[in-house]
Amino acid sequence: MAKLTLHVEPDIIDAAKTYAQAHHVSLSKLVTHFFRTLMFPPAPDFWRQLHTTLEREGFTEPPNDLDALRQAHVQRQYQ
Amino acid sequence: MKVLFDLNVLIDVACRWRRFPDAVTLYRQVLASPVDQDAWPGGGDTTLYDIIRQSLDEERTRAMLAQFGAELTLPPLTAEVVATAQRRQMADLEDACVAASAFAAGCDVIASRNVADCQASPIVAQPPTVLLARLTQAR
Numbered sequence: 001m002a003k004l005t006l007h008v009e010p011d012i013i014d015a016a017k018t019y020a021q022a023h024h025v026s027l028s029k030l031v032t033h034f035f036r037t038l039m040f041p042p043a044p045d046f047w048r049q050l051h052t053t054l055e056r057e058g059f060t061e062p063p064n065d066l067d068a069l070r071q072a073h074v075q076r077q078y079q
Numbered sequence: 080m081k082v083l084f085d086l087n088v089l090i091d092v093a094c095r096w097r098r099f100p101d102a103v104t105l106y107r108q109v110l111a112s113p114v115d116q117d118a119w120p121g122g123g124d125t126t127l128y129d130i131i132r133q134s135l136d137e138e139r140t141r142a143m144l145a146q147f148g149a150e151l152t153l154p155p156l157t158a159e160v161v162a163t164a165q166r167r168q169m170a171d172l173e174d175a176c177v178a179a180s181a182f183a184a185g186c187d188v189i190a191s192r193n194v195a196d197c198q199a200s201p202i203v204a205q206p207p208t209v210l211l212a213r214l215t216q217a218r
Contacts, residue, residue: 023114023217033113046146047103050139051096061095062134066087066193073129 004031080214081116082109083181084151085191086123086130086173088207093127093143094134101207105190108214110150115214118184119147120177121156154184169199178202 008016020027062069084092084106091102109115124144132140154160156176160183164175174193178200181189189204191197197204205213 025114030113046142047092047096047106050143054094054135059094059134061098062090062130064095064098066090066130069130069133070126072133077129 001028006031080109080114080188080217081118081184081186082210083118083120083154083177083184083186083189083202085177085189085193085197085204086120086126087192088190089119089123089127089147090130091192091207093131093147099192099207101211102190102192105207105211105214108211112214117151118154118181118186119151120180121154121160122176122180123173124148126173152184154180156180157183159183167199169196171196174200178204 016027016030020030082105088099088102088106091099092106096103109117124147127147128140128144131143135143160179161176163182164172164179167175167178169175169178174196177189177191178197181200181202186202188210189197189200189202190207190210191204192206194204194206
């Protein structure tokens, strides 16, 4: 890790420290996260793209009952 | 807040996004947050595969699992975690594995729609709707 010196308004520093403390995260981590978002803008949203495609194809969502889905899998795979 | 996503919520994110939009919203919020952390249950990928594969083709199922793997932290499923899960007084061993993984990874909460079956979990389980409200309140 390298050291970085910043010049920031005191009230911003106080607010940032309060926020970091309240969220159990270090200021270094918050600043790192901010720089990362500048350098690596979010890629096209995988899930949104996939859901849009599935909707276009008339996809039917599976039922809620996970146990039934598990049983269906076991039947197909092992019986 | 460190959130472990239970398998039912990940299945909602993957292929039940219309019925459970809160699961998708929570997933996005936790991943985008500079202060929250995410995890998914060790060993859960085979269950996810088995269930999602019933609705989607092989290629898309594997792409979804790869995406979860790229986006989420996978705590190690060690012998100790498995042994802890087996000792837990929980009706379903898979739920016990999720609970033990969350505990070992130092999670604060499990995002799950199956709260009733997680009563004996050492880490509290809450549905996405409740967690979203908690996260909004914390900001």
